[in-house]
Amino acid sequence: MTIEINATHDPARRSWIESANTPDTDFPIQNLPFALFRTGDHVRGGVALGDRIVDLAALLETGLLTGTAAEAAQAAAGRTLAPLLACAPTAVSALRAELSELFREGGRGDRAALEGVLVPMASAELLMPLKPTAFTDFCTSIDHIRRMAQGAAPLAAMALPVAYNGRASSVVASGAPIVRPNGQFAAAPGSSDIRFGPEPMLDFELEFGVWLRDGNALGVPIGMAGAEAALFGCCLVNDWSARGIQFFESILGPHLGKSFATTISPWIVTMEALAPFRVAARGRGEGEPEVSAHLHDPADRSHGGIDIELTAELAGQRIVRTNLKELYWTLA
Amino acid sequence: MTIEINATHDPARRSWIESANTPDTDFPIQNLPFALFRTGDHVRGGVALGDRIVDLAALLETGLLTGTAAEAAQAAAGRTLAPLLACAPTAVSALRAELSELFREGGRGDRAALEGVLVPMASAELLMPLKPTAFTDFCTSIDHIRRMAQGAAPLAAMALPVAYNGRASSVVASGAPIVRPNGQFAAAPGSSDIRFGPEPMLDFELEFGVWLRDGNALGVPIGMAGAEAALFGCCLVNDWSARGIQFFESILGPHLGKSFATTISPWIVTMEALAPFRVAARGRGEGEPEVSAHLHDPADRSHGGIDIELTAELAGQRIVRTNLKELYWTLA
Known part of the structure; x- marks a missing residue:
């Protein structure tokens, strides 16, 4: 199986989150990695974009995600990312496509509606994403x-x-x-x-x-x-x-x-x-x-x-x- | 910590389950090991005595176990023995003492009341007792x-x-x-x-x-x-x-x-x-x-x-x- 290049990989794609467009960021909109994070006592999954974390549980509440993309986000919304890893690859891919669309410049994501789902990375604690069963x-x-x-x-x-x-x-x-x-x-x-x-x-x-x-x-x-x-x-x-x-x-x-x-x-x-x-x-x-x-x-x-x-x-x-x-x- | 010899170890103690008293049995009343077993679709923990398994879930239902002994039996009544291993050692020890008393010759166990909690070992499938997290x-x-x-x-x-x-x-x-x-x-x-x-x-x-x-x-x-x-x-x-x-x-x-x-x-x-x-x-x-x-x-x-x-x-x-x-x- 070879993963195909798609629109989410477009090097010209930029995010309306400015810090995701700086040349030295580890988290441009082409990356979109997952982590488990905590603010206060609240633990859930998120995706990195520049100096922000997209809070997947909060994003789900906006109703902007549907179908398999919502299923994947749901799997990442709990206290471990184990369900996310068990998701159908197509669902995880659909979530990536949706995130890329919502947070890209010129996409269908409404900045005002989405600001509320962004957590400053500096205020979050990053955790073990799941408990490995073997290594x-x-x-x-x-x-x-x-x-x-x-x-x-x-x-x-x-x-x-x-x-x-x-x-x-x-x-x-x-x-x-x-x-x-x-x-x-x-x-x-x-x-x-x-x-x-x-x-x-x-x-x-x-x-x-x-x-x-x-x-x-x-x-x-x-x-x-x-x-x-x-x-x-x-x-x-x-x-x-x-x-x-x-x-x-x-x-x-x-x-x-x-x-x-x-x-x-x-x-x-x-x-x-x-x-x-x-x-x-x-x-x-x-x-x-x-x-x-x-x-x-x-x-x-x-x-x-x-x-x-x-x-x-x-x-x-x-x-x-x-x-x-x-x-x-x-x-x- | 050294575990003390107590009444459950008495070599003279015999069970009213006759097969537990034969010289070649692996499961005399002094042993009382735990396993997870299945009959049909029903999985739960049990204790070996001769050619029988004491069904701990069934034994709990008789109300004959109380206190910490009942707590330990409860921990062994589900689909994994993991909770049993996490029990207080005193509770597991109390369960052993109770089982020894209920199934010994001359003990307070009523044979007629207890026959119903015994499963022939030959009719049970023995399972992995719990999923080990490391080895x-x-x-x-x-x-x-x-x-x-x-x-x-x-x-x-x-x-x-x-x-x-x-x-x-x-x-x-x-x-x-x-x-x-x-x-x-x-x-x-x-x-x-x-x-x-x-x-x-x-x-x-x-x-x-x-x-x-x-x-x-x-x-x-x-x-x-x-x-x-x-x-x-x-x-x-x-x-x-x-x-x-x-x-x-x-x-x-x-x-x-x-x-x-x-x-x-x-x-x-x-x-x-x-x-x-x-x-x-x-x-x-x-x-x-x-x-x-x-x-x-x-x-x-x-x-x-x-x-x-x-x-x-x-x-x-x-x-x-x-x-x-x-x-x-x-x-x-």
Whole structure:
């Protein structure tokens, strides 16, 4: 399944919310990501536009949304976005089309009527959009693996996206405090002097996360042809890592060193919003095996990549700069 | 916390349900484990006694249970046992005491009034007792690790119970069909000829599972002194393993090779039922580091072990025989 480019992606489209038109905004009218937010005690779903949040529960009350678009908004109006992810993709797409129409310059949205459904982002608290039931951490960067292995990547890393199950209960939204964990670690690399105490080598990895729609039944795989349709949207991930604990414990892979916290961005950018950024999947070079038949899909090879630049900063200093299209394995 | 021996543990106590008194029953009146079961479309919690299940919803209707015992039965009367695990331990203990009294020979239970709450086990389907939100697989047998390592255990395995996060969504109750997974594996050990197809080396491990009560808040550890109180009860586990897939994929530990299914026994044996089997935790021998201070608790060292013989059979042939008290790490 390839998501088609439509009017919501038109780069010329502007919003009557002025802050959504500035060149440096993360939230132009072409994006329209979802989040769960709170003002006072009131929790509900919203969509970002410039420095505002469109309050979907309030928008529903205006009666301006109808049909499947209203159904999707209803699914996002409660205390979790889980029902939204379970919605029919066509309904979520219809809601996007309606929002784009209501809030675009020259659209049928009446500014006076709609001002009341806008919440200043600065006055809202962004929450975990839903409680994840599982969380799998894939290592899909062959460059990262080669750097760690100081040369040749293991065959398995070129044959499949190696992964481990993370701890879903420790996934938190950006801004949540991170507690430096206590644990056991070697006093020096390779030393048998094992200490217990606060982790001495705390760091984080820049990762890219995907929220899945409803899962598959146990024992019934989703083939490559259907994999793209299982993706709802994406988020940024900071994979907090206690390296001292991790290096010492790793007999069965990472565990306590990765289980104390994983931060995600509260905004879920839909796969539809990313349609204009789709590019060919990374090819295979000399000495690299072809993608195995069960992971090979012509549509995925031609459109499976995503051209998005990602950077990470620490205390204002840029420490990572990469692009999603460099990943060895596609999201599908 | 050490659970005290009480009247429910009295080895001389017999039930008026004759099948609960046979020497080979798994379900004497001293056990009283919980399960979720179905007859027709009706799902609810029950307690095993001989070849019968005490239907807790039906028992509640008789009005014979009162106070906190009735509260615990109510928590087990719905379509999941999750509320039961969240009950106050004193309430679950009160229910056990009441059940033992009602169904014991010479107790205050009126056989004629209670026959109606008994369901023949043969006519019931046992279900997953609740949907686990997480599942961690600990390797707590130092003997297993030494055998795998062909000699000395890694220092980490002697310093902490090494573990990985399993896939909670693939945990199924005994009797559920297991689908042999497809995956990638080496044609022969060490070969670079990688095949995709049905797993050629399917096996299972005999493990012992623990159901936890409500968890801790993120970043707030449970100390050893409070760990025992976090345990609700236990079950048997068969950890299905696709060895071909596992051996090939293991860069970040086990993943797909362990994620296709994990079978548990549907019965949850409470920690209270195990009280008479508590023994000293396994000690540390020559060349083995002492238990680290943060994992050391005098009560746990003196009562942390459990003396239960475990066996596994395959097609009628016994292939494993061990005892829980041999574990290097206690449940706490």
